[in-house]
Amino acid sequence: MNKILIAVGLLLALGLLGGCAKEAPVEAVDPVEQAWQAMNETYNDLETAQEKTELFESFMREFPNTAYAGRLASAVAYYRGEELDDPAGAYAILAETLAQNTDPEARYDIGTSMFPLAMELGETMDLGAVAEELAATRALNFSEMIDVADLALAHDQWELGVSYSEAALERATPEAFLADYPDDDYTAEEAAAKADRRKVMALANLGWAQWNLDLAEEAMAAFAQAAPLKTVNYLGAADTPVDLYHGKVMLAGGEAGMAMDLLAPGAIMGSDDEAMAALREAYIAEKGSETGFDEWIWTQRKGLAKEVDTFTLADYEGNPQDFAALTDGKVTLLAFWFPT
Amino acid sequence: MELPRLQTLYDTYKDQGFNVVVVDGKRMTDLATKFIEKNGLTYTALENGEDEAEVVKNIFMVQSFPTSFLIDREGRVMYSHVGFEPGDEEHLAEEIESLL
Numbered sequence: 210m211n212k213i214l215i216a217v218g219l220l221l222a223l224g225l226l227g228g229c230a231k232e233a234p235v236e237a238v239d240p241v242e243q244a245w246q247a248m249n250e251t252y253n254d255l256e257t258a259q260e261k262t263e264l265f266e267s268f269m270r271e272f273p274n275t276a277y278a279g280r281l282a283s284a285v286a287y288y289r290g291e292e293l294d295d296p297a298g299a300y301a302i303l304a305e306t307l308a309q310n311t312d313p314e315a316r317y318d319i320g321t322s323m324f325p326l327a328m329e330l331g332e333t334m335d336l337g338a339v340a341e342e343l344a345a346t347r348a349l350n351f352s353e354m355i356d357v358a359d360l361a362l363a364h365d366q367w368e369l370g371v372s373y374s375e376a377a378l379e380r381a382t383p384e385a386f387l388a389d390y391p392d393d394d395y396t397a398e399e400a401a402a403k404a405d406r407r408k409v410m411a412l413a414n415l416g417w418a419q420w421n422l423d424l425a426e427e428a429m430a431a432f433a434q435a436a437p438l439k440t441v442n443y444l445g446a447a448d449t450p451v452d453l454y455h456g457k458v459m460l461a462g463g464e465a466g467m468a469m470d471l472l473a474p475g476a477i478m479g480s481d482d483e484a485m486a487a488l489r490e491a492y493i494a495e496k497g498s499e500t501g502f503d504e505w506i507w508t509q510r511k512g513l514a515k516e517v518d519t520f521t522l523a524d525y526e527g528n529p530q531d532f533a534a535l536t537d538g539k540v541t542l543l544a545f546w547f548p549t
Numbered sequence: 550m551e552l553p554r555l556q557t558l559y560d561t562y563k564d565q566g567f568n569v570v571v572v573d574g575k576r577m578t579d580l581a582t583k584f585i586e587k588n589g590l591t592y593t594a595l596e597n598g599e600d601e602a603e604v605v606k607n608i609f610m611v612q613s614f615p616t617s618f619l620i621d622r623e624g625r626v627m628y629s630h631v632g633f634e635p636g637d638e639e640h641l642a643e644e645i646e647s648l649l
Contacts, residue, residue: 291634443609443618444626517620517626522572522597524596525585535570539568540620540622540645542555542558542570543619544552544569546552546572547581548573
């Protein structure tokens with residue numbers, strides 16, 4: 210990108226130096242930039258997933274070997290792959306773009322978006338190779354490492370999961386956190402808390418991957434190291450997969466009761482489908498059958514439920530609104546969002 | 550968050566005592582008001598506060614958007630969701646019905 214800017218700058222400078230005083234120099238317009246801007250303007254008027262993904266795909270087909278093609282990959286995987294339920298179509302356009310793209314940053318973006326589709330369709334794809342290509346040009350940040358580990362774990366690629374979890378664990382320090390966010394102001398205390406959260410995420414993934422490679426002792430050590438650093442969400446469920454993976458390991462190891470304790474908060478109050486499936490299995494292992502499971506969940510839910518905090522915020526006319534008054538005696542959905 | 554899908558739920562259940570309250574966690578006021586107007590959303594939309602008045606992270610510890618909580622008539626949080634995928638509104642409708 211810098212090279213292009215320098216080249217454009219040089220052309221402009223040459224034009225001016227060339228004494229074209231009588232005629233205004235023709236502005237150099239990068240066709241990729243122009244198409245990208247036009248696409249963004251068109252996008253705002255589109256309503257359906259079909260229209261959106263077709264717009265992105267036409268850009269990718271026209272400019273497959275650009276950084277922008279990489280930035281569109283996850284949107285195509287989402288809109289075509291998920292919303293339109295056409296994983297084969299999404300895979301095809303991403304694979305075609307990847308084959309023509311030579312930028313390691315874009316290849317990483319395309320590759321990580323394409324990998325779940327490839328696995329779903331039974332295609333072979335080397336996720337580690339795409340990540341290594343990028344790592345050869347610059348150090349991966351923590352999010353990238355944990356993303357690769359998560360993708361690997363979701364598709365039973367345990368060795369890849371171990372190596373990227375270990376790499377992520379090395380970046381679970383306050384110094385590495387601050388280095389990943391050089392433009393933000395974090396206090397030492399905030400950085401330390403973020404580093405601990407990173408540690409829990411990396412150790413949870415590491416433990417699960419190790420367990421699946423029959424490294425049971427190492428796995429238990431990873432969970433034991435993560436447990437005291439664990440943080441929970443508003444409803445008391447772990448905000449990392451540590452209890453999910455620890456619970457699944459307990460279940461597999463025949464400790465169904467302990468598995469239920471670990472899995473219940475995330476399954477019931479974290480809307481974690483994977484935890485719920487494991488919890489159901491643990492319940493059956495503990496009680497001998499699925500009978501009474503739904504009633505048991507309902508009782509647990511009532512036990513875990515907490516009284517909602519109230520607050521006052523302004524509406525868009527500037528009027529303060531008291532949440533307690535809005536919810537009084539009603540069933541309320543409170544949703545946190547931001548416009549995109 | 551697919552806010553227009555919540556409008557459908559709101560229209561279906563509001564007469565039975567169901568309310569929807571959405572909070573823009575990033576204070577993107579211009580975009581938010583345009584979006585609300587364009588999509589004809591009629592439930593309560595609030596703007597997050599700043600500093601001490603910030604509620605999304607300080608009180609509700611929200612790590613990612615969209616996050617939502619379903620609260621029963623007694624004010625207890627009975628369900629929570631992170632993310633909103635196509636089809637999730639059917640699941641949400643069942644949960645709302647379980648509390649109405």
